Amino acid sequence: MNIYQHFRPEEREYIDQVLNWKNYVETQYSPKLTDFLDPREQHILKMLIGEQGEVIHKFFGGSPDSERKRALIFPDYLTVSEDEFQVSLFDIHYPSKFVSIEHRQVLGTLMSLGLKRGKFGDILNMDGKAQFFAAKEIRDYIISNVESIGRAGVKVTEISLENMISTNELLVETDLTVSSLRLDTVISGIYHVSRQKSQLFIQQGLVKVNWSLTENPSFECGVGDMISVRGSGRAKILTIEGKTKKEKWRINVGKLK
Numbered sequence: 563m564n565i566y567q568h569f570r571p572e573e574r575e576y577i578d579q580v581l582n583w584k585n586y587v588e589t590q591y592s593p594k595l596t597d598f599l600d601p602r603e604q605h606i607l608k609m610l611i612g613e614q615g616e617v618i619h620k621f622f623g624g625s626p627d628s629e630r631k632r633a634l635i636f637p638d639y640l641t642v643s644e645d646e647f648q649v650s651l652f653d654i655h656y657p658s659k660f661v662s663i664e665h666r667q668v669l670g671t672l673m674s675l676g677l678k679r680g681k682f683g684d685i686l687n688m689d690g691k692a693q694f695f696a697a698k699e700i701r702d703y704i705i706s707n708v709e710s711i712g713r714a715g716v717k718v719t720e721i722s723l724e725n726m727i728s729t730n731e732l733l734v735e736t737d738l739t740v741s742s743l744r745l746d747t748v749i750s751g752i753y754h755v756s757r758q759k760s761q762l763f764i765q766q767g768l769v770k771v772n773w774s775l776t777e778n779p780s781f782e783c784g785v786g787d788m789i790s791v792r793g794s795g796r797a798k799i800l801t802i803e804g805k806t807k808k809e810k811w812r813i814n815v816g817k818l819k
Contacts, residue, residue, distance in 0.1 A: 569606060570782070576603060580610045583635050587617045593636035595648060597680030597697065598623060600630055600772045601798055605786030607633055622647040623683045624695040625726055629788065629798075630683045632697070644723075648698040649683065652705075653721045656714040658690035667712040668694060675707055679773075688729045693721075733816040735800065740811050743802070745771065746779035749789065752797045752815055768792040 566574055583594045599607065604621055611619045618638045623631030632647045656663055668685045672694070683695030692711075696704060701720055708718045740751045749760035749769065763769050764779050770790045771781065783789070783799055790796040796818045803812040 565610075568609075570784070573606060576606065577610065580607050584611055584617055587635050587637060591637055593634055593640065593642070593646070595646070596633040596635070597678065598630040598632055598683045598695075599680070600786075601788050602772050602784065602786040604631060604633065605784070607635075611635060622649060624649045624651055624723055627731075628684050628695065630695075632683075649723070650696055650698045650701050650720050651723050651726055652694055652696060652718050653725070654692040654694070654711065655717040655719065656692070656711065661712065661714040662690075663687065663692050663711050663714055663716075668692060671708060671711045672696075672704075675703070677703075686727050686729050688727050691727050693727055731818050733798075733818055735814060735816050738813050738815055739806060740813060743783045743811055743813075744779065745769070745776065745781040745783055745789075748783045748799070748813070749791060751813075752789065752817065753791060753794050763791055 566577060569577060583596065586592070587594050596607075599621075607619060611617060616638050617635060619633050619635045620642060621631040621633050622644055623629070632649060634642055634647060636642055654663065654668070665685050665687050668687070669682075672682050673679065677700060681697045681700050686693045705718055705720070708716065710716060736752075738751045740747050746757055746760045746764060749755070749763065750757045753760070755763075761779050764777060767775060767777065768791055769776055771783070772788050773790075785799055785802055787799045788796060789799070798816045798818070799813060800816050801814040803814065805811055
């Protein structure tokens with residue numbers, strides 16, 4: 563059976579990487595810790611590693627509700643703790659009375675350090691407070707090199723995971739029936755707009771899938787995809803439950819306000 567046929571062509575390199583990780587654990591009897599994975603990458607890893615074999619996996623991104631998580635792949639006879647995921651939480655001190663810091667500014671600053679996106683987890687921003695998760699192995703580099711974000715001078719310090727701020731995001735699950743899994747069709751169903759309007763959103767550069775700008779309305783959505791439309795919030799495809807008798811797709815979506 564060709565395993566690639568179940569996934570997108572552009573995901574082939576990542577699939578090979580996951581299979582290499584699995585083989586490493588099987589042959590070396592040693593755990594493998596990944597970088598932070600987006601929901602789609604987590605779904606693929608879960609499908610490839612499986613739940614019942616001699617090699618198993620767990621995810622952790624700093625909190626149970628994290629979107630981006632590191633995976634630990636390990637032999638089934640081992641017991642692992644959250645400490646082994648090597649996730650650090652950083653607090654950003656800045657003069658919140660005078661300036662504001664947005665999610666995109668934090669991400670832009672972190673990416674300007676020359677590190678991969680996979681080294682950073684979720685960014686939390688609420689009521690003048692800002693925090694982010696990152697891989698513990700780059701802790702000292704972050705503290706030494708992040709001195710400003712946007713127009714604000716900042717000081718970054720590592721804090722306990724227990725001091726994570728709550729962003730109060732509510733995941734509202736909805737069952738939808740859509741004519742296809744095309745991005746424009748799925749957006750139309752999630753946000754209750756016409757397909758023409760959803761295509762316009764895509765053309766105007768307002769749509770991201772898994773945090774990457776997507777300009778292809780015929781992009782086929784899959785389980786784990788995080789879809790965002792600027793100004794309308796984000797939604798995650800939780801399950802694809804198959805087709806109805808009328809050949810329409812039943813999907814379950816979690817919408818984040």
